[in-house]
Amino acid sequence: MRTLVALPLALRLALAAALPGGAAAQVHYHEDGGPWKQRARSGPDAEVDGWLYNLGVTGLRVRLDAGAPTHLVVGHVFADSPASRRIEVGDRIVGAGGRDFGTPHRNGYGMDVFGPQGPIDDFATALDAALGSKKKRLRLRVQRDGDERDVALKLPRRADAYARSFPEDCDRTETVRDRLYEYLLEHQRDDGSWGNPVHDTFAPLALLGSGERSHRSAVEANVRYHARRTSREDDSSLVNWKYMAAAIVMSEWYLATGDRWVLKELQEVYEFLHASQYVDLAQVASTVKDSHPDSLPSDAEQQHGGWGHNIGFEGYGPIAMLTGQGALAFALMGRCGIEIDEERHRAAYDFLARGTGSNGYVWYADEVAGDRDWADMGRTGASGIAHWVSPFREHRAVARTHALLIAEHPESFPDTHGSPLMGMGYAALAAFVHDASFERLMAANRWWFVLAECPDGSFAYQPNRDNAGYGADARLAASAVTAFILSLPEKGLFLTGKRSKFAR
Numbered sequence: 001m002r003t004l005v006a007l008p009l010a011l012r013l014a015l016a017a018a019l020p021g022g023a024a025a026q027v028h029y030h031e032d033g034g035p036w037k038q039r040a041r042s043g044p045d046a047e048v049d050g051w052l053y054n055l056g057v058t059g060l061r062v063r064l065d066a067g068a069p070t071h072l073v074v075g076h077v078f079a080d081s082p083a084s085r086r087i088e089v090g091d092r093i094v095g096a097g098g099r100d101f102g103t104p105h106r107n108g109y110g111m112d113v114f115g116p117q118g119p120i121d122d123f124a125t126a127l128d129a130a131l132g133s134k135k136k137r138l139r140l141r142v143q144r145d146g147d148e149r150d151v152a153l154k155l156p157r158r159a160d161a162y163a164r165s166f167p168e169d170c171d172r173t174e175t176v177r178d179r180l181y182e183y184l185l186e187h188q189r190d191d192g193s194w195g196n197p198v199h200d201t202f203a204p205l206a207l208l209g210s211g212e213r214s215h216r217s218a219v220e221a222n223v224r225y226h227a228r229r230t231s232r233e234d235d236s237s238l239v240n241w242k243y244m245a246a247a248i249v250m251s252e253w254y255l256a257t258g259d260r261w262v263l264k265e266l267q268e269v270y271e272f273l274h275a276s277q278y279v280d281l282a283q284v285a286s287t288v289k290d291s292h293p294d295s296l297p298s299d300a301e302q303q304h305g306g307w308g309h310n311i312g313f314e315g316y317g318p319i320a321m322l323t324g325q326g327a328l329a330f331a332l333m334g335r336c337g338i339e340i341d342e343e344r345h346r347a348a349y350d351f352l353a354r355g356t357g358s359n360g361y362v363w364y365a366d367e368v369a370g371d372r373d374w375a376d377m378g379r380t381g382a383s384g385i386a387h388w389v390s391p392f393r394e395h396r397a398v399a400r401t402h403a404l405l406i407a408e409h410p411e412s413f414p415d416t417h418g419s420p421l422m423g424m425g426y427a428a429l430a431a432f433v434h435d436a437s438f439e440r441l442m443a444a445n446r447w448w449f450v451l452a453e454c455p456d457g458s459f460a461y462q463p464n465r466d467n468a469g470y471g472a473d474a475r476l477a478a479s480a481v482t483a484f485i486l487s488l489p490e491k492g493l494f495l496t497g498k499r500s501k502f503a504r
Contacts, residue, residue: 027053027415027463028109029064035463036063036075043473045460048076051470053120054460056127056451057159058138059083062093064119069104070094071143072119081455082153087142093119094148095141097126109465111375114411116447124447131450132161162449167442168489176449179457180483181210185218187476192221197245198422198469199480200226204249206483208256209492216257223253227265232272238309240322243272247329252493254336255500263336270338273329276311277344279304283312292316303366305347320362321418323351324382324426331389335494335503340391349395352383360401364417374409378416378423381406384430385495402430407437410444419468421461421481428485432496438488452478 029035038051052061052075059081062072072093077083087093095101105118116124130138136155141148163170184203188194194203204222207215226246236242247269254262281300288296295316297303306318307326327348334340354366362379363369384402387395406413406427416423431437442449452459454475459482461474469477491497 027064027107028113028465029066029107029463035467038467038470040474041471043475044454044456044458045475050075051461051463051467052076053463054452054454055123056453057082057131057156057455058127058153059455060087060093064105064107065092066107068092070101070119072101072123078455082138082155086151086153087140088144090144092143093123093140094143096123096138097129098139099126100141109415111373111409111411114375114415120451121447124450128161128446128450130155131159156455159453162446166446166449167486168439173486173489176453176457177210177483177486180459180479180486181207181212181215183458183479184476184483185215187473188218188221192218192223192225194222194476194480195472196469196477197241198419198477201245201248201422202425202484203476203480205252205493205495206480206487208252209484209487209490209496211490211492219253220259223250223259223262226250227262230265230269230272232268232275234272235311239311240273240276240307240309240326243269243276244307244322244325244329247273247333248325251329251332251336252495255332255494255502256498258502263338266333266336266338270330270333270340273307273326274341274344276307277326277348278306278308278313278318279344279347285312285314288314288317303351305344305349305351306366307348317365318351319365320352320355320379321382321422323348324362324379324384324386327352327386328382328389331386331391332494334391335389335500337504346392349387349390349392352386353398356383356398360398360405362402374405375412376416376423377406377409377412377427378418378420381423381426381428381430384433385426388430388433389495399430399433403432403434403437406431407434407440410441413441413445414448414462415465418466420464420466421469421477425481425484428488429495432488449482452482 035051040046048061052063054061059078060074060083061076063075065071065073074087074089074091077087101119101122103118106113127138138153138155140151142151160172162172167173193200204219208219226249230243230246250262250266292315303318306323308318330340330345351366355363357368357371359371361374362383380402384399388399413427414424431441452462454460458475459478461470461478488496494500
């Protein structure tokens with residue numbers, strides 16, 4: 001692979017200076033109580049009464065309030081945390097760091113709403129400053145039973161602030177990353193998995209990308225898990241997600257180690273994905289006419305070349321998020337020496353092209369949303385990295401366009417369609433191929449990394465547009481994706497620019 005794109009320092013500084021203040025994602029909450037009423041079924045967050053914002057290492061979880069848009073309403077306090085016995089459930093935090101919250105939050109979802117402006121952004125700024133101070137004390141202004149009081153939280157000595165260059169050249173990044181690696185190793189199951197395709201993509205890639213040989217056995221266990229769980233034929237539900245994860249992880253393992261037994265397993269995965277890709281009207285399930293009449297293809301080209309949740313065309317048909325991963329899987333397997341059907345591979349990229357606006361934004365399937373739209377960057381990220389590693393050299397320019405768009409509009413990074421955490425992983429990966437784009441994306445979302453860290457060093461799945469993955473062990477999903485994102489600067493993967501003597 002060629003080296004990642006670098007821009008001149010002057011341009012990089014200009015891009016950073018052009019950032020909107022604290023840009024990132026705003027949760028959308030509803031009159032029926034969502035997302036605040038949703039519960040995690042397992043993991044450390046199962047004790048929390050609802051899906052609430054994590055406020056960093058303080059141990060606090062809060063919700064927003066429509067009637068008091070400058071308040072953070074405390075919904076949970078973790079035991080033995082800095083806030084324990086200092087803050088109570090029901091308290092209202094109205095200021096932090098010596099300043100009252102003055103900017104109301106904006107509820108909703110969309111390009112005109114994205115941004116943590118309000119008490120979430122103000123709290124993140126105050127916490128970040130406190131972490132960088134010598135005393136490591138965070139002053140909060142709290143309302144309780146009609147009275148206001150000042151409360152000082154003593155923050156953990158181990159929790160420093162990130163460097164201005166975050167996440168690169170940053171001691172705090174290294175500390176957080178190492179703790180997350182430990183967390184992933186501690187939570188790997190006996191069968192080598194971490195529990196679902198999102199975990200089983202980003203957890204092994206993070207550990208492999210660390211470059212630490214001590215992590216190799218855990219990654220190999222996961223690779224063997226993928227090998228056992230995949231075959232040439234498979235009729236399980238939502239099956240293509242599993243095969244995309246298997247193709248990507250097993251390919252990276254081979255490119256890192258040259259472990260030849262993997263090639264036979266990759267061939268099986270390729271044959272399955274070749275068969276599950278939608279390329280013919282004969283693959284349209286008979287149930288589509290009744291279940292999703294508006295999605296029924298009107299001609300052979302509609303959604304041609306894409307992948308949906310399952311084999312061929314069922315339900316509403318192929319989607320861009322999976323098709324981006326399919327194009328990426330073909331590209332990686334081809335680098336491993338698997339013979340890829342070029343016509344099929346190009347068909348996947350053509351599907352993505354039909355769904356990409358002139359600005360580089362990838363819409364839900366193979367039609368354009370609008371040339372000025374930019375929300376839900378996960379799909380754009382999956383397409384971006386697929387184009388970056390494509391065997392067709394003209395696709396490098398497309399990858400750069402995707403990276404620049406992600407950097408231009410970093411607001412939706414933590415809040416995307418379907419599986420927001422998966423979207424974060426792919427958006428960061430696509431931005432990473434272009435130095436300035438990755439720098440801008442991470443600078444704009446520094447608030448998220450400050451607030452998502454929990455007192456035990458794991459990371460929380462913050463409230464979001466969609467809840468895919470929250471019902472299970474959401475702490476594990478967020479920790480895996482965060483470890484992956486923070487490992488990107490190590491360049492320990494073929495996807496991030498590591499050269500492989502086994503690539504073809």
